Amino acid sequence: MTDLTEKERPAADTAGSFAELLRIERLDENTFRGRCHAGAPMRAFGGQVAAQALTAAGHTIGDDRDVHSLHSYFLLPGDPSRPIRYEVDRVRQGMSYATRRVTAVQGGEAIFTLSASFKRPEPAADRHREMPALPGPEELPDALAGWDAEARAALTRTGGFGSLDLRFVPPDAPDVPPAVPGMPQQFVWLRTASPLPAGDRLLHVCALTYLSDLTLASTAGLHVQPNFFQRTEPPRLIMASLDHAMWFHRPFRADEWLLFAQRSPSSSDGRGLSLGEFYDRDGRLVASAVQEALIRDRAPRAH
Secondary structure, X not given: OOOOOOOOOOOOOOOOOHHHHHOOEEEEOOXXXXXXXXEEOOEEOHHHHHHHHHHHHHOOOOOOOEEEEEEEEEOOOOOOOOOEEEEEEEEEEOOOEEEEEEEEEEOOEEEEEEEEXXXXXXXXXXXXXXXXXXXXXXXXXXXXXXXXXXHHHHHHOOOOHHXXXXXXXXXXXXXXXXXXXXXXXXXXXXEEOOOOOOOOHHHHHHHHHHHHOOXXXXXXXXXXXXXXXXXXXXXXXXXXXXXXXXXXXXXXXXXXXXXXXXXXEEEEOOEEEEEEEEEOOOOOEEEEEEEEEEEEEOOOOOO
């Protein structure tokens, strides 16, 4: 991956910034420790767990390789009040590709596993799907603009979600492509709210891993309730990530606006499958994500 371009926004101190959410402490050559904020009451946010695990894997790889894919499973809910230990297994170190496996451990139990593959860049023909022509983020309101002060304060007290910029594209906005029957969709512009160092390619990939877990699962439940960040009432659905995979196609910056185009082809058996694609402002497809999530309806069932 080539070096990232410089950004117009001035660089920010990492203290209190989004980068701080991904910071981990190195205990030895293959072991790291971090802390994660809550995503739901008493549950560590899965996107942050995945991002910190990928950070740990990346710290055992040289600068000549970049992440090109990850595959992960959420095994147990993490406790946001306790540290998480990340144990890295150096599975393979090839000429072009290298593989790492990370186990996140808390209280002596594995709560999350991740396999990540890294590769050296190489020249090749470039082809990708075109980005849909949608309203830009400057034309859209902040995702939390409709929340009352108490709800906004409760969300930002988690210590993480206040470090984000989110702008949802209304379903009836001009040029929004019609949804395929039986396949709910949503489009959201997102980025980190604070600038990230330009040359730290691993940090931007890990930041996007965090961002990818914010709205993807909810896409599978849009036929029942709006996205969590758009809600004005207590959520009707119980949702939790089961597994998560990503592929990183081209260089990008996570502190610049990215369009996350999401759709869900299936929801059944208490599980929902969602697919997502990230595009930069130039319309390049920079990453793809697939997630299956637990989805359960709180509403009482008719007998």
